[in-house]
């Protein structure tokens with residue numbers, strides 16, 4: 001049995017690897033908000049358990065066994081988020097925090113029942129892919145909203161799930177996965193985005209736009 005902390009490390013390494021680039025003990029400590037010495041200690045333990053490898057120039061990487069556990073926890077997390085959202089009516093900015101705790105304790109039976117109840121879903125309420133029970137993740141390609149230009153229309157694919165204030169902000173504009181919008185203007189010098197959502201003009205700051213991923217991008221005539 002792994003501790004919850006160990007599971008959180010494996011999950012975090014997976015997520016940092018997914019973002020691309022090398023995972024160092026330093027950025028892992030920063031991501032998990034722990035002291036670098038704690039991260040170093042945990043990495044040593046996980047290495048002994050053959051769940052991670054740690055090479056000087058490659059940083060920390062998951063072994064196949066480590067990746068299997070990380071995906072299992074992420075599957076729990078995302079199924080729980082969707083279950084809390086759909087079955088219990090927990091708002092989309094509140095599900096992440098609950099799922100962070102429950103992801104470590106639910107049984108395989110509970111996981112299978114939630115999966116069936118929800119109709120074998122492939123995405124959580126924030127648009128993140130739910131790994132299937134074999135750990136297969138199907139992720140449709142998307143781009144960061146900050147890459148959009150004037151006149152482009154698109155559909156929200158995914159938003160960051162772990163900042164409830166940000167999610168409330170996005171929710172106030174109905175910027176949920178599946179929502180279509182069009183870029184009216186990108187202000188120069190790294191300025192904000194003015195967008196049109198169902199006929200309503202909304203200004204989205206660049207810091208916020210970094211947390212929004214979109215697809216189905218099309219050029220439109222800017223009127």
Ligand SMILES: [Zn+2]
Pocket residue numbers: 077081095096097099161162
């Ligand atoms: Zn979450």
